Amino acid sequence: MRPASFEYHRARSLEHALELLAEFGDDGRPIAGGQSLVPMMNFRLARPAHLVDIDKLPLAGIEADGPTLRIGALTRHEDYFGHPLIAEHFPAILDAVHYIGHPTIRRNGSTGGSISHADPTAELPAVAVLYDAEIVARSASEERRIPAAEFFLSAYVTALEPGEMVVALEFPLPPQNSAGSFIELGERSGDFATASVGISIEHDGVSVVRAAMVCSGADLVPIRAPEVEALLAGQPLAAPPAAEAGSSFAASIDPANDHIASAEYRRALIAQLTQRAIVAACTRALEKS
Structure with a gap:
């Protein structure tokens, strides 16, 4: 299909872009790589x-600003690979970007585009929730920071107001003794995920001190798993209760049936992914200790 008709405007500056978006309101959308928006327009699911x-x-850019890592909205997915700050502090993000689409999508897709699109199976929204990121949104009149847990409202629905656009993500830098992992499964490599699980842990070299876990595929937005996080605290890195955690989390969720997987299958898959993600994160922690 072809998209509905639209008018194209090239922004000369950020201020110019925000002025245009303020003028167009609900009828305007920013576009960069177009890897998410253009397919939606072609199927007429979006008609800006x-x-x-x-x-x-x-x-664009990835840089540390004191205790915060700031990732610009036009940072491409492939820019995460090999970046020292991502590799050192955010292993779950580095894992996650390997699952994003195909090479062309990773080359052209942007961080802000993925976050704004809010696909419930997308990787970057999940790790934003995992690492307690803030989404920096700008309009012609103000800038605001929205916690990732409050930004994603439903599938493809965000807290952005008309005239606003994402300009950056800000992640608090984890402590030195931290580790993590992100595991996903889809029908084929590069396909949308059936489910994914990410985990980040703080540790003392022997035991888990604090854990955070996120899951996609259990709801219309990425969700945290507080019962698993509480269960892992104080557990030994060498023998974490991964199977118990997976079973506990699977019992607490109510995923939907769809054309890709039944609720029963997705629940069992999430249990297994949870187990594998925990073991991978704890193994990495021991290797760095």
Whole structure:
């Protein structure tokens, strides 16, 4: 199919982009790589009357700012590979980007686009929730920071207001003694995930001090698993209760049936992914100790 008709506008600056989005309101959408928006437009699931091209704006980059890692909205997925700050502090993010689509999507897709699109199976929304990131949104009149747990409202629905766009993600830097992992399963490599699980732990070299876990595939948005997080605290890295944690989490969720998987299958899959993610994170922690 072809998209509905629209008007194209190239933004000369961030301020110009925000002025255009303020003018167009609900009828305007920013576009950069277009890896999420264009397919939606082709199927007429999205029908913006105005597209504001922000691709050439200086909104890319990964840099530390004190205790915070800031990732610009136009940072491409492939930019995460080999970046020292990602590799050192955010192993679950590094794992997650390997699952994103195909090489072309990783080359052209942007961080802000993925976050704004809010696909319930997408990797970057999941790790944003996992690491307690804040989404930095700008409009012509203000800038605000929205906790990731409050940003994703439902499938493809976010807390962005008309005229706002994502300009960056900000992640608190984890402590030195931390580790993590992210595991996902889809029908084929590069396909949308049937389910995924990510975990981040703080440790003392022997035991888990604190854990955070996120799951996609159990709900319309990425969800945390507080019961698993509490269960893992104080457990030995060498023998974490991974199977128990997986079973506990699977019993607490109510995933939907769809054309890809039944609720029963997805629940069993999430239990296994939880177990594998915990073991992988604890193994990495021991290797670094």
